[in-house]
Amino acid sequence: MLAIAVFWTSALLLAYTYVGYPPLVIAVSRIRPRPIRRGDSRPPVTVVMTVHNGAADLAAKLDNLSALDYPSGRVDIIVACDGCSDASAAIARGHTASPVTVLEFGERRGKAACLNDAVAVATGELLLMVDVRQRLEPDALRRLAACLDDPAVGVAAGELRFEDPETGFAASVDAYWRYEKAIRLAESASGSAIGVSGALYAVRRALFPTLPAGTVLDDVYVPMHVLRAGHRVVLEEGAVAWDRPSHSSTQERSRKLRTLAGNFQLVALAPWLLVPGVNPAWLRFVSHKLLRLLSPWLLLAFAVASVALARSHAIYMLASIALGAFVVLLLMARLVPPMGRLLPVRLAGAFAHMNLYAAQALFAWVGNRRLHLW
Template identity: 80%
Template sequence: MFAIVVFWVAAGLLAYTYAGYPLLVMAQARIRPRPVRRGEGLPTVTAVMAVYNGAVELASKLDNLAALDYPPHLLDIVVVCDGCGDASEEIARAHRGRPVTVIAHTQRRGKASCLNDGVAAARGELLLMMDVRQRLEPDALRRLVACLDDPAVGVAAGELRFEDPDTGFAASVDAYWRYEKAIRLAESASGSAIGVSGALYAVRRALFPEVPAGTVLDDVYVPMQVLRAGHRVVLESGAVAWDRPSSSSAQERGRKLRTLAGNFQLVALAPWLLVPGLNPAWLRFVSHKLLRLLSPWLLLLLAGASLALAWQHWFYLLAAAGLAAFVLLVALAAAAPPLARLLPVRIAAAFAHMNLFAAQALFTWLGNRRLHLW
């Protein structure tokens, strides 16, 4: 009896996490959409960017910002160098495309502290938050600003797309990201997303909270604080930032472990996120973030219960065989890279890797107190 309860609870939670919740928000977006009232206002904007040893990419990023389709006198840039040991500071000071304020620290303190410094030095009514690596489309800022013309919107985020996503391990990364974007777009269309991509989002300067030192996921902490203040967090799919996907499991592991461990940290920093009355997006936060952290352990419980019940009923035997086939499919994808291009294999590989990383993230958070240092 106990094994049966474990099986169905684990199966139910997994089904809700990966299918039920996405279908729920997609249905909400279709039945009760909340369109954004876009406008044509052109407020002042300060682009804020924290950099650690970003000399290789910083010059091209500043040129990219200078080429944005936005009036030159309405956009300035703040670059905060976080104890850089390369030429990042010199590159930022030498830039002439847009006005650049450079704040240089001799000691590494982490991205969150640098963002607080950058926002304190900002002059614009809106803040354009981003990372150094991604290339922005020329109209990205205008599209975000148009969304923020709606007084109900506090954060407008862009869409992260991958260059050359169909090769090697990148195929599974892209498959996962397409799934994730569909959920975020549905959340946005039906109310508010609960997180954005740190590669590209704009926020009202008056709403930007002080980010606790050491915070890893500023791109979730800031939107949730804006949501708590009564404003929407929306996604603008036409505002595009281009990135390079991970080319190997090891590279993606480093990125995802930091991000997933940051979710554990986020709850410790802001426990109000777990309280329905205090978190206006409690169900979405739990469904989208926390249940995914629980998923690898639910999969282990499901596998154990399936094996324990396999010889009692054909249904549980079929479930155990299905799990075994899933493991075999992922193993074959690793052994035969051409298979990774097939959609079912891409989905299976992405699901397997994300859950493996989620399991490891708990121990990463518990054991790495320097997680905030990039």
Template identity: 80%
Template sequence: MIAIVVFWVVALLLGYTYVGYPALVLALARVRPRPVLRGDTQPAVTVVMTVHNGAGELAAKLDNLSSLDYPRGRLDIVVACDGCSDASAAIARAYVGRAVTVLEYAERRGKAACLNDAVAAATGELLLMVDVRQRVEADALRRLVSCLDDPTVGVAAGELRFENPETGFAASVDAYWKYEKVIRLAESASGSAIGVSGALYAVRRRLFPMVPAGTVLDDVFVPMQVLRAGHRVVMEEGAVAWDRPSHDSTQERGRKLRTLAGNFQLVSLAPWLLVPGVNPAWLRFVSHKLLRLLSPWLLLAFAVASASLAGRHGIYQLAAAGLALFAMLVVLARIVPPMARLLPVRVASAFAHMNVYAAQAFFTWIGNRRLHLW
């Protein structure tokens, strides 16, 4: 009897997490859309970028930011160098494109501390938050600023796309991000998204909160604080930052463990996120973030329950067979990389890896208090 209850409760929770919640926000976006009132003003913007030993990419990134389609006198850049032991600060100081302010710190303090100082040094009405690695499309800033002409919008987020994601493990990473993008766009269209990509988002400077020292997920903490202040967080699909996908699971594991462990940290730093009413996007936060952290343990319980009940009814046999097929697709993606281009294999591989990382992330958070040092 216990195994039957576990099977069905877990099946419902997993179904809601990965199918039900996305279907819910997609339906809300269609039935009760909240369009953004875009404009064409050009307020002053300060680009904020924190760097740790980014000399190999910084010059190209500054060139990229200088090429943005925005009036030269309305855009400046603040670069915060977090304990860099390379030439990052010298490269930023020597740059002759857009106006650049350089903040240099001898010791590594983490991104959050640098962000707070960089925002304090900013002068623009709006902040454009970027990372050093990604290439931003020329029209991205204009698109984000247009969204912020709507007085109800506090954060406008761009989208992350991957260059050459067709083969190997990169195909699985790309499959995950396409799924994530659908959910974020639906959340945005029906009200607010609950997180953004730190690679590209714009926020009103007056709404930018003080980020607690050591925060890993500033790109979730900041939007949730803006939401709490009564403003929307929207996603602008055409504002694009291009990134390089992980081409093997080891590389992706490092990125995802830090991000997923950051979700555990986030709840400890801002427990109000767990309180309905205090968190205006409580259902979205729990559905999109917390249930995914619980997912690997739900899958384990589902597998045990399915195996123990397989001899009792065909539906449990079907569930056990489905899990076996899923495992076979994951193995296939690993031993025959070209197969990863097939959609079922890509989806299975992405789902498996994200859940393995989510399971490991809890222990990473418990055991590594230096996650903020990137």
């Protein structure tokens, strides 16, 4: 019967995606770990940062970069201003604590085009890719450079942490990010992570690919190309970037829609990612990225099949009841805000919102050809 096949297929895929793959990759990381051979050399580094109307954060970020614990004279900064109509370029030019090259583009072209131009004039052996909003810990660059002393490592990424994450909607965002971080750390420890945080990652300049026009997710596109070239992508947990979490579902929705829609775009830009063997991390890519994009549709299929089969067997009735209880839990969390502090409720809220955003992201990617403009 079709409904039975739909029920079990969707149930198994959902179970594998959220409660099967994570413990599997964690187990692999413990059974067959691949340690990083950290060193203490300090090669020249070019910090690359693109901004669009980032004047509110730029001065503080440049001061933060200048205060990094790294040998004097070994770090320079490139700020690419993407069609800025504020004082971003003037602020960057006025910074004197570190050498800053300002690339000012009158036309707003998107992050990928600016990154390509910035990397073309970079001189550092390593590129430190950062965003304007996050504050880096002083030892972040030194820790990433130590990882890249291992010749097998091509990309070393930092850890994103949230300031004041325990209140309101931010609690759900933080709960989801902790879950995501555990998976990425396990992938890194057992070989390579699939994606990194665009807020903080270092890459060998020689390995940085030319980004296709309009690329949204350079922090996935670049690592996957480095992986394909035979190098590892690792996470350094001690290299920390501090961010401000979204404090409302509306704020988080805008950010996640762009990111998730970028995953659809990524497959269109690099179809080799779908080919086993060509993509050396094919199983991880499918498990970590693609199945999550399918999850809202799998949930819908699971719910419809559960209701259709509820009278035929107790297991389908239990599935229907569980879905109903899940919805009630989410409603109660909205009606009784203190419930939102409980970890199960935080996880349930994060799960619901991420799947809602993933469903909307498909339509955002199809209908928004200006997705690359931030």
